[in-house]
Ligand SMILES: C=C1C[C@]23C[C@H]1CC[C@H]2[C@]1(C)CCC[C@@](C)(C(=O)O)[C@H]1[C@@H]3C(=O)O
């Protein structure tokens with residue numbers, strides 16, 4: 001079966017094509033629900049000291065343990081989130097020739113990807129994605145323009161919505177890294193300043209229903225190579241987090257945003273905060289959508305844990321690197337999984353000694 005076929009066409013055949021079938025060791029059953037805090041951000045966002053300390057304490061425990069928590073009263077308008085889901089639903093329902101007209105090319109991170117079939121030949125994920133870049137720019141609405149100029153004039157309104165959505169995610173992301181700094185005992189603005197001029201990644205995921213969901217995965221087990229991920233999921237469910245040596249379900253909530261630590265933040269915390277190992281499963285009856293905003297630093301900034309953290313820990317756990325190095329590693333050399341960070345560090349050190 002040609003893996004460039006539409007997921008919906010593939011799903012019409014009785015057996016899942018082999019390139020969508022994941023080896024048994026990846027298809028381990030889920031065992032129970034994840035115990036992770038749902039952190040109310042209201043007090044922190046209003047500047048209340050006591051509420052801030054309490055939120056920081058909850059986040060610290062979650063990040064030391066598995067790197068995952070949810071936030072409510074996060075300040076992003078629920079109507080905007082609903083509208084973003086509705087606009088992306090319209091995009092994913094377009095005829096395939098229209099989606100393929102904005103297909104991601106090997107040289108770029110941006111555009112439509114169906115099952116990543118143009119990148120990989122096995123363990124294909126049962127999903128389609130639309131990815132685009134976001135950075136703050138006072139002269140231009142980068143997301144509005146991406147939709148309008150790349151997808152088409154008829155997607156201008158979708159672009160306006162996603163521009164506002166990404167503006168909201170970036171603002172929230174900067175507040176979250178303030179809270180992470182407080183929780184680590186680091187100068188409150190340390191990470192905020194590091195991330196403020198970065199170019200982040202917005203990725204919309206659509207997981208179609210699947211005839212044989214137990215043989216495949218929507219997204220295989222991985223840690224996000226990025227810094228922190230802020231994700232909104234619909235009510236279908238399917239996100240699993242690895243904690244206490246078991247896969248655990250996450251109960252979706254429309255009023256919450258899911259937050260997880262990624263590899264870059266693990267390095268920036270000198271390894272104290274766990275990069276969250278997670279995956280997404282699919283099901284037989286319902287398609288599922290999620291909107292992931294990956295906060296990233298500017299590509300050429302040197303990334304290293306603050307002296308105050310390293311000093312207290314006694315040893316610097318990771319060599320300095322740039323986001324550009326890690327991004328290049330995941331796009332050209334290594335398919336992000338649960339061991340991206342140690343493999344990246346080995347690659348970085350060996351490429352430095354050979355060049
Ligand atoms: C820098 C990135 C690589 C991926 C997209 C962003 C952040 C998350 C990464 C990813 C989602 C982790 C799982 C595997 C992956 C290949 C995917 O299924 O999409 C990863 C992304 C990618 O390399 O495109």
Ligand SMILES: O=C(O)CCC(=O)C(=O)O
Nearest residue numbers: 205219233239280290292
């Ligand atoms: O869809 C989800 O719930 C998870 C998606 C994800 O992990 C990713 O895009 O990196």
Ligand SMILES: [Fe+2]
Nearest residue numbers: 222223224278
């Ligand atoms: Fe992820």
